[in-house]
Amino acid sequence: MKIHPLITTSAALADLCERLAKADFVCVDTEFMRENTYWPELCLIQIADTEEAAAIDPMAADIDLSPLLELLVDNEDVLKVFHAGGQDVEIIYNLTGKTPHPIFDTQIAMMAISQSEQIGYSNLVESWLGIAVDKGARFTDWSRRPLDARQIDYAIGDVTHLSKIFPKMLKRLIKTGRGQWLDAEMEKLADPENYRNDPATAWQRIRASGRNPAVLGRLKALAAWREHEAQDKNIPRGRIARDETLADIASHPPKQQADLAKVRGLSPGWKENEIGKRLMAALAAATPLGEDELPPRTPRGAPLGKEGALVADLLKLLLKIRAREIDVAARLLARSDDLELLAAGVRKNLSLLEGWRFEQFGREALELVEGKLAFAVLGGKLKMTHIDEIHEEMGQQNPAAVEDDGIAAEKATADEVVADEAMDEDRA
Template sequence: MLIQDTESLTKFCASLQGAPYLAVDTEFMRESTYHAQLCLVQVAHGEHAAAIDPLARGIDLAPLHALLAEPGTLKVLHSAVQDLEIFFHATGSVPGPVFDTQIAASVCGLGDQPGYAKLAAELLGVQLDKASQAVDWSVRPMSERQIDYALGDVTHLCRIYEILVADLETKGRGAWVAQEMEALVEPSRYVVDPRLAYRRIKIRRPERKDLAILRELSDWRERAAVSRNIPRGWVVRDDALAEIAQHVPHDVEELARVRGLKPQVAKGVDGRAMLDAIERALATPEEEWPEAPTSRAPLSGHEPLVALLQALLRLRCDAHGVSTSMIASRNDLDRIATEPQPDVPALRGWRKKIFGEDALKLRAGEISLSGDGEFGVLLQ
């Protein structure tokens, strides 16, 4: 069913009141905008399923937003972050509680961040229509094939969810997934602070002054991108901002010589805004400049311990049927091997129980690994 008016949407949402869970998916476009352009919302539970057209003239999505805000109804999504971000920016809140089938599948041992098509094939024996995955969902009218594909995303998702929940219950891992879901509904995850946007930009061996300038430049760019609703890189590229921060042009002519910055941009309104940002940074008291990252000496001599930790990680993950990347990254292992008290996910919550505790014991020499006489490894 395709819904394109408020009255039909209201009736559909009323039919789902009190549902224990809702399968939810979205189709959106983001190539030329800052925020994603929502093009379709699909919702299903039991015999009820609909594709809701947010681009339909005059439609009010308030009934849908109210339905998704129900605290007693679990919202089931696959790879939920972008969908939740869209709803957060539309309503100002995250539609919790949520259940991410991608995370649950990883916890159940179905691979590292398995895609939806993979789960549909492996759990349901369903092959998805790949041709509809790359269409422009903002174009109207949509074809019947598109609508069928979109509805299939949530009707299949209902069955995938029920299979995963049963598997989690059998394996006693419901609490593991619950810990992961708490992070998904944290509103701060979906808020970008323009004053902190500079931290995402790569800059080589920066000094504090460089970071102060970069902070003002990226703050301006973030706000400009939001107000124009265009990608950040369409305002000014990261590498151009980094070069400006380190070479500090003082006028339009010097700014126009920055690599990656078009001369017409340097000589226009944005050029003036960037020069103003530089002036603000230089006028800021030095004690308020961001701290430069402390240079860390190259790691050496820890590789044998990391190799043992990798073997332990594989051993514990194989025993629990969980992908290694779900438990610890290479950076986690480096930090466990070299830091007294590393703050890494592998040493918290359920990950600590299946790997972290033994990793610390291995580092301390309290346990060891050895061959089993054939092709395996034993924990002793």
């Protein structure tokens, strides 16, 4: 593979993009800084196909990125391959108002062919290529110039390795017939709505209990105010005010600006400064949320009660068993909140009851909830089977005894899955 010197001119970039536009796919990665800014600061772009690779300096004087951005967002003939590409896609969206398309993410794809839920890039390279990635430049300040050869080599390696892994991964997906499982996930990654920083919807990212329209109306106004302040100053929103602080103010609004000095998370200066004045103005303009804006009455993750929690635990155990059986990441099959909704009796708008997820897991999950599927210890082994099959295998045994055995097995396995999840949390 040909590795180009760092590209710092518009002419060199245009020539590169003209060649890459003829490729079947390009692998893309970015280096950026965002610790001290609202908008991520793009510092380096790496791109490769199977023949050549380059790093592009977007901070170079007078460089025109238009050919590259056109390749990424307008050329539908070239597949754009990322690894854990959410933040890379966000940067491209901020530059163009569009997202790369079509798109493929190797981290997401690994969930369809292994039990890895969020495999890191280093582990991906080691598992597919047997190469240990040098992590020495991982914490580089990419905004500093000049970049040395080691930094550039490290950055380009992110796409050269990916260009070798992707064809292998694609063959595995075709062989297993699981490529279509990923279509919706990739489209979700490319959805521009994921990256639009709309102040009017910023409140939805803040955890707030209850459905009080007045409280949530104030939270919406405060979150929008904070978003505008952070964008205008180009600083992280948390440096304006933390989520907990906004939620506290929304629940217990100060009557006058002087009361801001008593709010935890705000400095005493807010009682008389301009930003405090703007916060109070946002509060004064707040209106209660309409019914159509309020969160659902049965929020995800709501307490299920003892019986419902037991059913949810059994569903989680079933999910673990099924994920291991077909070697797929459990999170790709179903999310915990969907399992809890299923246990609570919800049957609509659950992804696990649709399409391939229903075929691979949802049907059995539904049968378990409806009493058609059970866990039982047969021949010393935990078995997941239909109730009528248990009766057949137990022969002439008293049906009541079989039912008691099934209930005992369910309770035991529910305890096991709770203990298992606790151990997982300790390891994390």
